[in-house]
Amino acid sequence: MPPTVNDAVFRIARWRAEFADRTIESHFNRHQLRHTRSQVRLALLFCAAFYVAFTITDVLALGFGREALILLAGRVVVAVSALVSCAFTYWYPHSIRRIWLGASITEILGMATFALVVLFRPHDTPWHAMSISIMALVVYLYIPNRLLYALAIGVISTVVFVALVVWLDRLTGPELLTMSMLLLLSNGFGCMAAHRYALIRREEFRVHAVLKNLSERDALTGCHNRRYLQQELLNMELSRARRFKLSLAVVICDIDHFKAVNDTHGHAAGDAVLVTFANLLRSLTRDGVDSVIRYGGEEFLIVLPETDLDGAVHLAERMRGALIGAGTEVAPGRVVGVTASFGVTAVNFAHVEQRFAQELLVDQADRLLYTAKSSGRNNVQALQFHGSPGAGERRKAA
Numbered sequence: 001m002p003p004t005v006n007d008a009v010f011r012i013a014r015w016r017a018e019f020a021d022r023t024i025e026s027h028f029n030r031h032q033l034r035h036t037r038s039q040v041r042l043a044l045l046f047c048a049a050f051y052v053a054f055t056i057t058d059v060l061a062l063g064f065g066r067e068a069l070i071l072l073a074g075r076v077v078v079a080v081s082a083l084v085s086c087a088f089t090y091w092y093p094h095s096i097r098r099i100w101l102g103a104s105i106t107e108i109l110g111m112a113t114f115a116l117v118v119l120f121r122p123h124d125t126p127w128h129a130m131s132i133s134i135m136a137l138v139v140y141l142y143i144p145n146r147l148l149y150a151l152a153i154g155v156i157s158t159v160v161f162v163a164l165v166v167w168l169d170r171l172t173g174p175e176l177l178t179m180s181m182l183l184l185l186s187n188g189f190g191c192m193a194a195h196r197y198a199l200i201r202r203e204e205f206r207v208h209a210v211l212k213n214l215s216e217r218d219a220l221t222g223c224h225n226r227r228y229l230q231q232e233l234l235n236m237e238l239s240r241a242r243r244f245k246l247s248l249a250v251v252i253c254d255i256d257h258f259k260a261v262n263d264t265h266g267h268a269a270g271d272a273v274l275v276t277f278a279n280l281l282r283s284l285t286r287d288g289v290d291s292v293i294r295y296g297g298e299e300f301l302i303v304l305p306e307t308d309l310d311g312a313v314h315l316a317e318r319m320r321g322a323l324i325g326a327g328t329e330v331a332p333g334r335v336v337g338v339t340a341s342f343g344v345t346a347v348n349f350a351h352v353e354q355r356f357a358q359e360l361l362v363d364q365a366d367r368l369l370y371t372a373k374s375s376g377r378n379n380v381q382a383l384q385f386h387g388s389p390g391a392g393e394r395r396k397a398a
């Protein structure tokens with residue numbers, strides 16, 4: 001489920017171009033995972049194919065001897081590593097860490113093998129400089145990885161390459177300087193582009209999360225709204241309960257005589273009472289498991305996964321009792337107290353196999369709420385749901 005949105009949560013640690021909050025960063029990575037997987041597959045397979053194809057240039061430069069064979073072996077190791085990294089994306093489709101690990105290992109092996117190419121083919125140093133520039137850009141921009149890892153791999157391999165060239169002593173001073181400056185340029189621009197790309201992706205994610213939050217939450221109470229319930233939550237929880245043969249409970253509650261609160265104390269006071277009620281419902285439910293939805297004006301719906309009818313009735317009773325003891329100070333020294341009525345239903349998929357429209361479950365809880373209203377208010381009405389509304393034994397809990 002997406003986290004609640006506020007600006008502080010989306011602060012970006014700019015130098016590493018990641019969300020400062022680890023939970024948000026991991027939500028972001030999960031959100032990107034599908035895209036990351038396909039990008040890693042395409043980039044690594046493409047690189048592996050080219051890396052092996054360059055064997056032709058080794059053979060042309062060195063002949064088909066021992067050194068060419070060593071380079072071929074190195075190139076094949078890199079290609080196999082790329083294939084295994086691609087396989088990681090199928091074996092562990094939800095693990096971004098394994099994807100990064102696979103990508104990093106392949107990049108390190110690729111750079112190490114390239115050092116061998118430089119050693120065995122010192123005459124081609126200017127071409128190698130061009131190759132390592134391209135490889136650095138690929139590391140920064142095309143193979144998905146954390147910016148920090150890409151930067152470390154890009155910089156270390158470039159430094160090692162320059163050190164090798166100095167040691168081989170094939171270039172004049174000005175040539176060496178020109179090459180080093182070009183490598184600095186490709187690393188600098190590669191890193192800047194990767195940094196900018198990482199920031200843009202995160203900004204897109206932030207906007208997406210803010211809009212999603214606005215479209216799914218009620219502005220007054222901060223609870224989820226009916227749209228979220230109908231379009232996402234209920235379907236998701238029903239399919240999960242169905243798949244694992246679990247029980248799922250729904251509670252609908254409504255403040256009694258709420259119109260009188262508005263009429264007597266004003267709309268703002270009514271709003272404050274609604275906020276108190278919503279906070280109380282949230283405080284009594286399990287964080288990150290249960291969901292409190294503002295279902296209508298002064299009506300709230302609570303979805304309780306892995307909860308049977310008895311558990312849900314017990315919770316509704318606690319809510320009813322807690323509300324009686326919780327007043328709202330609507331003006332200095334003026335406290336408004338309210339009661340609420342509850343309709344509770346639960347479906348147990350260990351016993352109910354058939355598919356049914358999600359509205360039927362909510363309809364039944366709604367009907368029970370109105371029974372509670374017509375039975376004098378401030379009480380809980382409960383009924384097990386058996387796949388069709390109305391079937392089952394009704395219980396008046398209080």
Ligand SMILES: Nc1nc2c(ncn2[C@@H]2O[C@H](COP(=O)(O)OP(=O)(O)OP(=O)(O)O)[C@@H](O)[C@H]2O)c(=O)[nH]1
Pocket residue numbers: 220254255256257258259260262266267268269270271274296297298373377
């Ligand atoms: N302050 C405030 N009032 C609201 C809001 N949404 C709905 N209402 C009011 O809630 C009241 C609901 O009144 P009714 O449906 O008659 O229900 P009730 O007075 O609670 O009576 P029972 O439910 O039968 O106990 C109406 O006066 C609506 O205007 C809101 O966001 N803020």
